[in-house]
Amino acid sequence: MKIKRTKVSVWLRGLLFLVVMLFWGSNGLPAATMGTTIDKHNYKEYESLLSPAMILSVQNGDWTYPTGNLKYSYKHSNPFLRASEKNAGKFDTNSTGWLIDKSTGKYPAYNVYGFPFPQIDPKDPKAATKIIWNFAFQHYRFMGEARENVLNWLRKHSGSDRVVVTDSLLLFYQGRPPGQEIKNNPQKLLMSDLSLTKAPMDARGSNTMGWEYLDDTDTTVFSYLAPIRRIRRNSGATRSDPYMGCDMWADSKNGFAGKIASFDWKLLGERELLVAFPSLEKKTVPLAPDGSMTFSYQGEIKFGYQTPGWKGASWAYTNVVWVPRRVWIIEGMPKDPYYTFGKHIFYVDKETYTMFSKEVYNKAGQMWVWFVELQGAVESSDESKNCFGGFIYGSVVDLIKSHGTAIDSSKATIFLPVTSLSPDFFTTVNLLKLSK
Amino acid sequence: MRSIRGKVSGVRVFIIVTLMVMFAAEVGAEETGVKVDFHGYFESNVILRDQNGFQYGFMDHLNLVQQRNTLKFDIDVFPEIHWGSFGIEKVHLTYRGAYDSIFDFRANKYSNIPDNRGGTRFDYGLKDIRFENDLREAFIDFTYNGFFGDAFFRPGRQIVSWGEASGRVLLDVINPPDNSFSMFFQNPDDLKIPLWMGRLNYSIPPQPGLNVNFDLLWIPDIRPTQFAPMDHSMEAPYTSILFQGFKPFNVWQEVPTNKQEYGAKITANIGDKLSVSAVYFRDVVSDPAFVMKDFVGRTPTTVAITHPTQNIYGGYFDFFIQPLNAILRGEYSHFTNFPVSIAVPDLVIGPGGPKLLMFRTKPVDKWMLAIDKDYLVKWLAPHQNSNFSFQWIHESIGDFDSKLDSSKTVAEDMDLFTASMKLVWFQGRVIPYFQITYVPPDGGTVGTFLAMPVITYNISPSLYVKFTSMSWWGDKDNRSPYSSLIGTSEATFKIGYQW
Numbered sequence A: 001m002k003i004k005r006t007k008v009s010v011w012l013r014g015l016l017f018l019v020v021m022l023f024w025g026s027n028g029l030p031a032a033t034m035g036t037t038i039d040k041h042n043y044k045e046y047e048s049l050l051s052p053a054m055i056l057s058v059q060n061g062d063w064t065y066p067t068g069n070l071k072y073s074y075k076h077s078n079p080f081l082r083a084s085e086k087n088a089g090k091f092d093t094n095s096t097g098w099l100i101d102k103s104t105g106k107y108p109a110y111n112v113y114g115f116p117f118p119q120i121d122p123k124d125p126k127a128a129t130k131i132i133w134n135f136a137f138q139h140y141r142f143m144g145e146a147r148e149n150v151l152n153w154l155r156k157h158s159g160s161d162r163v164v165v166t167d168s169l170l171l172f173y174q175g176r177p178p179g180q181e182i183k184n185n186p187q188k189l190l191m192s193d194l195s196l197t198k199a200p201m202d203a204r205g206s207n208t209m210g211w212e213y214l215d216d217t218d219t220t221v222f223s224y225l226a227p228i229r230r231i232r233r234n235s236g237a238t239r240s241d242p243y244m245g246c247d248m249w250a251d252s253k254n255g256f257a258g259k260i261a262s263f264d265w266k267l268l269g270e271r272e273l274l275v276a277f278p279s280l281e282k283k284t285v286p287l288a289p290d291g292s293m294t295f296s297y298q299g300e301i302k303f304g305y306q307t308p309g310w311k312g313a314s315w316a317y318t319n320v321v322w323v324p325r326r327v328w329i330i331e332g333m334p335k336d337p338y339y340t341f342g343k344h345i346f347y348v349d350k351e352t353y354t355m356f357s358k359e360v361y362n363k364a365g366q367m368w369v370w371f372v373e374l375q376g377a378v379e380s381s382d383e384s385k386n387c388f389g390g391f392i393y394g395s396v397v398d399l400i401k402s403h404g405t406a407i408d409s410s411k412a413t414i415f416l417p418v419t420s421l422s423p424d425f426f427t428t429v430n431l432l433k434l435s436k
Numbered sequence B: 001m002r003s004i005r006g007k008v009s010g011v012r013v014f015i016i017v018t019l020m021v022m023f024a025a026e027v028g029a030e031e032t033g034v035k036v037d038f039h040g041y042f043e044s045n046v047i048l049r050d051q052n053g054f055q056y057g058f059m060d061h062l063n064l065v066q067q068r069n070t071l072k073f074d075i076d077v078f079p080e081i082h083w084g085s086f087g088i089e090k091v092h093l094t095y096r097g098a099y100d101s102i103f104d105f106r107a108n109k110y111s112n113i114p115d116n117r118g119g120t121r122f123d124y125g126l127k128d129i130r131f132e133n134d135l136r137e138a139f140i141d142f143t144y145n146g147f148f149g150d151a152f153f154r155p156g157r158q159i160v161s162w163g164e165a166s167g168r169v170l171l172d173v174i175n176p177p178d179n180s181f182s183m184f185f186q187n188p189d190d191l192k193i194p195l196w197m198g199r200l201n202y203s204i205p206p207q208p209g210l211n212v213n214f215d216l217l218w219i220p221d222i223r224p225t226q227f228a229p230m231d232h233s234m235e236a237p238y239t240s241i242l243f244q245g246f247k248p249f250n251v252w253q254e255v256p257t258n259k260q261e262y263g264a265k266i267t268a269n270i271g272d273k274l275s276v277s278a279v280y281f282r283d284v285v286s287d288p289a290f291v292m293k294d295f296v297g298r299t300p301t302t303v304a305i306t307h308p309t310q311n312i313y314g315g316y317f318d319f320f321i322q323p324l325n326a327i328l329r330g331e332y333s334h335f336t337n338f339p340v341s342i343a344v345p346d347l348v349i350g351p352g353g354p355k356l357l358m359f360r361t362k363p364v365d366k367w368m369l370a371i372d373k374d375y376l377v378k379w380l381a382p383h384q385n386s387n388f389s390f391q392w393i394h395e396s397i398g399d400f401d402s403k404l405d406s407s408k409t410v411a412e413d414m415d416l417f418t419a420s421m422k423l424v425w426f427q428g429r430v431i432p433y434f435q436i437t438y439v440p441p442d443g444g445t446v447g448t449f450l451a452m453p454v455i456t457y458n459i460s461p462s463l464y465v466k467f468t469s470m471s472w473w474g475d476k477d478n479r480s481p482y483s484s485l486i487g488t489s490e491a492t493f494k495i496g497y498q499w
Helices: A002-025 A043-049 A052-059 A078-086 A127-140 A250-255 A428-434 B002-032 B126-130
Strands: A091-093 A099-101 A144-155 A160-172 A189-199 A207-213 A220-225 A230-234 A263-277 A283-285 A293-295 A321-334 A344-349 A355-361 A367-375 A378-380 A391-398 A403-414 B035-050 B062-078 B081-083 B086-100 B131-146 B149-158 B195-203 B210-219 B250-253 B261-270 B274-284 B289-296 B299-306 B309-321 B326-350 B353-375 B386-397 B413-422 B430-439 B448-458 B463-474 B489-498
Touching: A043 A052, A043 A263, A052 A355, A052 A367, A091 A127, A127 A263, A127 A321, A127 A344, A189 A428, A189 B035, A207 A428, A220 A428, A230 A428, A230 B309, A230 B326, A250 A355, A250 A367, A250 A391, A263 A344, A263 A355, A263 A367, A283 A293, A293 A378, A428 B086, A428 B149, A428 B195, A428 B210, B086 B126, B126 B131, B289 B326
Parallel strands: A283 A378, B250 B299
Antiparallel strands: A091 A099, A144 A160, A144 A403, A160 A189, A189 A207, A207 A220, A220 A230, A263 A321, A293 A403, A321 A344, A344 A355, A355 A367, A367 A391, A391 A403, B035 B062, B035 B489, B062 B086, B081 B086, B086 B131, B131 B149, B149 B195, B195 B210, B210 B261, B261 B274, B274 B309, B289 B299, B289 B353, B309 B326, B326 B353, B353 B386, B386 B413, B413 B430, B430 B448, B448 B463, B463 B489
16 A cells, blocks of 8 residues: 555656646746856857857857846737737738738728737748737837937947937827827828937937838938038938947837838747846836826946946846747848848747847848847836837947947837827927927 | 236136036926936147148148137026917027137237227127137027927027038028138038027928928127137237238228118928928128228228128028939029129228228129938948038129129139048047038139048047148139138147037
8 A cells, every 4th residue: 555655646746847847848947047147157058048149149258148037927918919809810911011901902091009910820921021010010009209318339348438318209100009099191101200319519419300101212311410500301211321330220229110111021930039128027107197108227227338347248238137038030131232231130029029139140141230129117007008019228239340339218208199299299390499 | 917817707707607507407407307408518629720831831831820728518408388389398508618728828929919909899809719708599499389380489599500502601691600710611500600589480280292391580680700800910810811911901890780680481391302492581791891991191091891781582402312312402592782802992982981892792693502422432431331422512793894803812603512521430439521622723723622631539428539620722823712721721639528
């Protein structure tokens, strides 16, 4: 009798152990390693969770990756997800990559809220394009946003070479929640943006405004040049030109800010990947009376150049946590033969369509730039809105020149309604008024 | 002693006021939540002048003509006060203070320039170029944003720029230049004199493919092009190169400050590629129109710098040429009554006695065409597009007569070509800029060239150094407004701290 009981208990323990291993194993991170910091000494054990750029950076000692699991559910709000479900089967993409309404064959002339493609079939040849449209629409839900941006130009083991501070305003004409639609859009715009340079003094007052259209028309760009006190028109086609000499360019904002139809997209697969989060906890903030959400992480997230005793790269995050997430791997190839860069590899969250990072190659096929985004984790007290999928920090690394740009865009107000940020804001008269 | 104490007291007052403003801005911002921006720079520069120009030996006849130390800052307050569609959105102040120590280091060289010359406030003395203490800009933005469109009313001291041309004035006539401490092709923002004016800017609500904007100005503050002291010594660095011939005379500004200027501009943004503007401006000419008068016997003793009035009509456009990925810009202006200098003055007998007019007013037409393109030139800047710009200006004096023809500096038709290039090196830490301006020959063998290389090096986020060289080359006999400058070349070295 005694022997039989022992055999049963051994069998049960083995089964329990297997269940535990399967549970933790499906996250790619054994329970015993949660909280482990991956560095140049142990990264080989975790290569399956690291992208090529992450491997390169950790083996050089430039970055370390403290790991953990989120203590909250990283997902979009229920109203957004419900709206997404209703969109199932309504939309497709055309041969050039534009979103179309299946019933008309044209870009929807009405507001679309939620993911246009709530289910993605990996075998669909258009899967990658649809994933990118989902990425775009999860950003459009912010309606209007105002941010303060601090950009630091960094060399690998030194402080900041140059700092530029801007205020940026962004208005989306599509993807807005019900009741917040912009009914009057005579110019057929998809997006308008204003960037106001605050510092340093030599760049102060030199501002830009862009109008992006709902078709292949190049973005209209106006620049106010403070030294000559004039608005000048600029080419909207130079989307891959570095911004003021830093490692960022117009299309790289928020991970990808270019026209989706200006790239060819291919789904390469999916995988588990460690991605950066500000902490394992989310923040909660009340909504303003107009429904907007204001938050700030300024001073909370540190880069290497701000961390005493840090031996890695100055552009590395030093106090974030890296969390395993399931991501789509998307290849984007610019159609413009004059585009500065070649292939882009994007890592997009399977659940939220957040873009966590990308690796950009030069035309010779050499990995050139690594863009690591840090996503905000702020939710409203009533859980009706959150900033998930909204970029708060960025580390843009030129892997060839060993140079980086640290971006702090963590002080922001999003979900600005049209009464607070309207299309009339993005006019040349307002650009003039806001400039010197 | 008294003047030194006065200067020290002035400096103390300035420091105290600046600190109070900064403190108040910080406290105000914290307590009220009102956003306040405070940014500025401190710069120190040295200008070396090659007295016979680089053409006749590079830096072989050097003269230190300036050691200027400048503090400039902007304060912007955003009160966010709204009454329905109306509001007060911004209060802006720009201050600039400067001290040119060259007038103390080389006091002997400039000892003949009187501290105060008397005359009008536009007749500078030594103190006016040794020190500057100027609230350059101060204005408030009253705004409207509603059913009828978007507008702002901006009363105050400000700089307004119309037009597309650079280097020559076609429609950018509103703010006169300050040439008392610098040459012509410096930073326009530093060169222009802000004026007290009222500005009303209004846009109708955007229409499909069309945005229309009106810009209306009323300027009661009449000011001329500002020159350095034009005393009998003509020793001031930026007088000596141009006005040596007036040494024997009493030179005074006669500015019709009782007059007013006003103007209107209408701009249409048509589609996504084209902007077109039409302009009218009632102008008191900033440029000098010299009149010799106050005769003693047969010799005039005074040169009066007068400023006739005229009407200016014109327009400008910019167009994005998509296939070329380039911007085409153009401008046209018609001046009805522009003073053109003549070699042999006209004698006029009037109620005030005889006068010799050293100018005749003529209608003048000016055209400009320019193209801007960003281009990747790998050997210049391998990782970033460089900005290239090419501009052609043509000026034509109407009713050209034989008296104008005999002038060495006046051509009936003049062309001016400018090519410029701006690069970004080392991730924006080094910014080279190069401009060349060419006036083809008229009366000479070769034309007149201006070469202006500028290089800025950002040592750190706050500290920078800048080198600028401005040199004129060519044939002194060329009939061009710049031929007389051929013997003048300058190199400026600047270090600055900005926040």
